[in-house]
Amino acid sequence: MSRTSTVMERAVPAILAGWFVASVLGQHPDRSYDKVRSGDKTGTGILIPNWRFFAPNPAVEDQHFLYRLANEDKTEHTEWREVYSIAPRKLIHAFWFPGRRAEKAIFDVASTLLNNPGAMTPLHKEAKESAYLLVNEFVRRRLTPEPGFPLFQVLLVRYSGYDHSEDPKYDMVFDYEEVNP
């Protein structure tokens, strides 16, 4: 065997193993741990990719909007109430489930609000403002008003819906809105 092929036989597995190890170390979901990935000087992240590229957060929970009513000076509130209930899944839903449309729309709007929290480009801002308006209007049309409570506030919650031992996760509280603008 020639000297070149011996060197290649040793160097190639070593380089590939090093690359593999660097890729494994670059998979932490939190970007604060991207020290290894910063070694990729192409600036594209293509040499040490991260699985976030494909499916950063697979959906395993439902998004719920809760609301509460508030008095004029926001010192008194009602309890948090559900705007709508997620329908329990049945076998037939695999074939026909028109009610899923509303849930999907809510999930997409919630994703717009929750993803890229730091993104503040005009486009992102516009998308988020529209999402806030949409959600507030959605809740306004479904809430049960009470005298003495002219304001309402929306809370975005994630909840698995099947595992009741797990606490809901509070994602976002909206600004106060008028019940009758």
Add this chain to the structure above:
Amino acid sequence: MSRMTFPKLTTAGMAACLAAGLAHQGYATLATRSGHAGFERHRLRCDSGNLITYHVRRGAAGGPTLVCDAGLMNSSAAWLLVADHLDPAISVVLHDRAGYRTSLRRCPEDYSLGESVNDLVEVIADAVPTDGPCVLTGHSLGGYLAHRAAAAAPDRVHGLVLVDPTHPRELLHSRRQREGSRGVNLTMKLGPWSSVFGTGLLIDKKGLFSFAEGSPHLRTLRLEGSAPSTWRAGRREWDYSYAFMLDGGRPLDRLRIPVSVVAADSTMRDTPEHQDLYDEYVASGNGGRIVTIPGSSHLSITGGVEHAPLTTRAIEDAVAAAAAQYAGEDRQEQGATA
């Protein structure tokens, strides 16, 4: 010699990385056990069961004492740069909340902010001489805890300086804050477990601690970020305070002492709605004012070599005002006794 195949090399590489991470984690943990140069270390068992460590640098006898509480994920080390610039006549007490550095959490109940507040009140009672004024200062979450501690110990605390403090309503008041807090939430969820496996080495600390570039305490701060105990304590506090703030917290206590706020320039610029919250802090006391440190960020305000001296000056001003008020009250008391 056996042939080095890809699986063998990969396994060896992963094992070497894990070993390096664990060694780094162990070294970071050991480093957080040491005291601070120029400070005496004291241990106090609090009523909560927690074993709290605090560090004291004595100033002039009968002079003012400044008690410092750090923010979330920060310990007494976060105040060292400010202490370096502080007038040596002022006694300094640096406090480590339960779980940070050598302070041990032994409270049998679930964590609440009240636990940290009560521990801080006991540290003040133990560490601060009664013959001089005591000024309490806190950064970030430590600012809110200091405010509550001042309300819980009205006879012992004579002034309050809040350095870019957390406000219990800030997540309701500021949409930007709420959105930013979700990123922190992810970091705090994953941090404690990650640190156990030595992933502190993977943190881009050069960027994370760029605010402290040139500080003599940079290394201490960086190592604390790799210690699992720091992450566990931070996660415990974050879990409680995140839900607490999302729910609107609770109204601020009314105080009979001056409350001053030292604000970070970035906070005032990026979230101008914070002005209302800081106004509310100042209004909760008797006097005080807001001072903004030009060019500072939330972390550089105490840890940046450029900004810490300015923060120190603002704190010294507040200490001087509290000391003057204390001396006036003392003279009145002596006159009444005579």
